[in-house]
Amino acid sequence: MSVPLLDLKAQYASIKPQIDAAVQRVIDSQYFILGPEVSGLEAEIAAYCHTAHGIGVASGTDALLVALMAIGVGPGAEVVTTPYTFFATAGVIARLGARPVFVDIEPHSFNMDAEAAAGAVTAHTRAIIPVHLYGRVAAMEPLLEPGIPVIEDAAQAIGARDQIGNVAGSMGMMGCFSFFPSKNLGGFGDGGMVVTSDPALAERLRILRVHGMEPKYYHQVVGGNFRLDALQAAVLRVKLPFLDGWSAARRRNADRYRTLLHEARLAGSVVPPEDVPGHIYNQFVIRASRRDQLQAYLRSHAVGTEIYYPVPLHRQACFADLGYGTGSLPEAERAAAETLALPIYPELTAEQQEYVVDRIAEFYQG
Numbered sequence: 001m002s003v004p005l006l007d008l009k010a011q012y013a014s015i016k017p018q019i020d021a022a023v024q025r026v027i028d029s030q031y032f033i034l035g036p037e038v039s040g041l042e043a044e045i046a047a048y049c050h051t052a053h054g055i056g057v058a059s060g061t062d063a064l065l066v067a068l069m070a071i072g073v074g075p076g077a078e079v080v081t082t083p084y085t086f087f088a089t090a091g092v093i094a095r096l097g098a099r100p101v102f103v104d105i106e107p108h109s110f111n112m113d114a115e116a117a118a119g120a121v122t123a124h125t126r127a128i129i130p131v132h133l134y135g136r137v138a139a140m141e142p143l144l145e146p147g148i149p150v151i152e153d154a155a156q157a158i159g160a161r162d163q164i165g166n167v168a169g170s171m172g173m174m175g176c177f178s179f180f181p182s183k184n185l186g187g188f189g190d191g192g193m194v195v196t197s198d199p200a201l202a203e204r205l206r207i208l209r210v211h212g213m214e215p216k217y218y219h220q221v222v223g224g225n226f227r228l229d230a231l232q233a234a235v236l237r238v239k240l241p242f243l244d245g246w247s248a249a250r251r252r253n254a255d256r257y258r259t260l261l262h263e264a265r266l267a268g269s270v271v272p273p274e275d276v277p278g279h280i281y282n283q284f285v286i287r288a289s290r291r292d293q294l295q296a297y298l299r300s301h302a303v304g305t306e307i308y309y310p311v312p313l314h315r316q317a318c319f320a321d322l323g324y325g326t327g328s329l330p331e332a333e334r335a336a337a338e339t340l341a342l343p344i345y346p347e348l349t350a351e352q353q354e355y356v357v358d359r360i361a362e363f364y365q366g
């Protein structure tokens with residue numbers, strides 16, 4: 001048996017006629033940039049996220065970049081965020097000439113320690129970016145208290161909810177999503193969205209998305225080309241009605257892994273992610289002893305896994321001048337050394353999951 005980390009062909013096969021028709025509709029219209037598919041998707045995602053506005057952009061990275069631009073983050077500003085995330089979260093801060101201020105994560109959730117983040121706020125802090133990592137909503141309340149703009153990096157968390165039902169992306173000033181193909185709602189290429197319920201901010205984001213242009217060929221501010229393609233929007237509009245079902249299937253798979261790992265008596269070697277309501281499991285990430293050897297063993301038995309992320313951002317070469325030494329953010333460093341993502345995609349079968357857990361058990365028994 002082989003178990004890939006992700007099988008996008010299985011999902012496409014399940015909705016091929018609808019996808020193909022939507023793509024053909026855009027081709028027939030020859031309307032490729034913004035237009036009705038993009039505005040349709042914007043309205044649908046905004047409603048899905050319980051926000052008033054959605055602004056489609058070219059990627060999750062551009063969503064974060066334009067969100068920071070919209071609130072004037074630039075040289076001299078500090079932005080508080082987590083070091084245990086995909087590079088884009090901090091890359092956009094640095095690209096604007098601002099300084100990422102990293103705070104450590106909670107070991108149980110892998111998300112930024114919200115109390116530590118609130119404690120890292122200074123007179124220079126212009127924004128806080130929590131990341132709902134792997135599809136689990138990060139603690140938000142302490143972040144919202146100082147009154148500093150909070151931009152949710154919800155790239156991995158569309159449709160995720162916190163304990164009381166708040167939807168990812170709707171709690172801060174803006175929420176940023178990625179439609180990278182491996183996300184729970186993935187396009188056929190890059191794509192992203194910013195959601196907000198502030199109409200003035202929504203207008204500013206729309207203008208920044210087209211080079212700061214309003215009206216045509218008149219530029220009050222410098223923006224960029226952050227536009228979302230109509231082809232991507234059309235594909236995503238077909239997929240959106242299926243999203244909750246796919247996320248429920250991921251949750252079911254997560255529960256099944258927890259049961260199988262428990263039955264295999266692996267508690268001393270493997271720690272599965274906590275069972276919390278509202279998690280949408282973009283990734284199912286375990287802590288594993290002898291992680292790298294386990295990954296190699298699984299690879300040799302045709303089980304795909306991934307290490308998200310082997311080097312926390314405060315230890316990346318490009319951020320060396322920020323001065324974070326080894327051991328400065330120990331929980332992020334420990335997570336980077338211990339974690340491994342197992343296949344969790346919706347179409348994964350019970351047999352495949354049993355195979356994965358059997359191989360894990362074999363590795364630790366052998």
Ligand SMILES: Cc1ncc(COP(=O)(O)O)c(C=O)c1O
Nearest residue numbers: 059060061086088155178179180
């Ligand atoms: C947490 C996080 N932030 C930002 C991004 C950037 O999104 P994109 O790849 O669409 O630019 C990603 C996606 O990989 C991500 O996982």
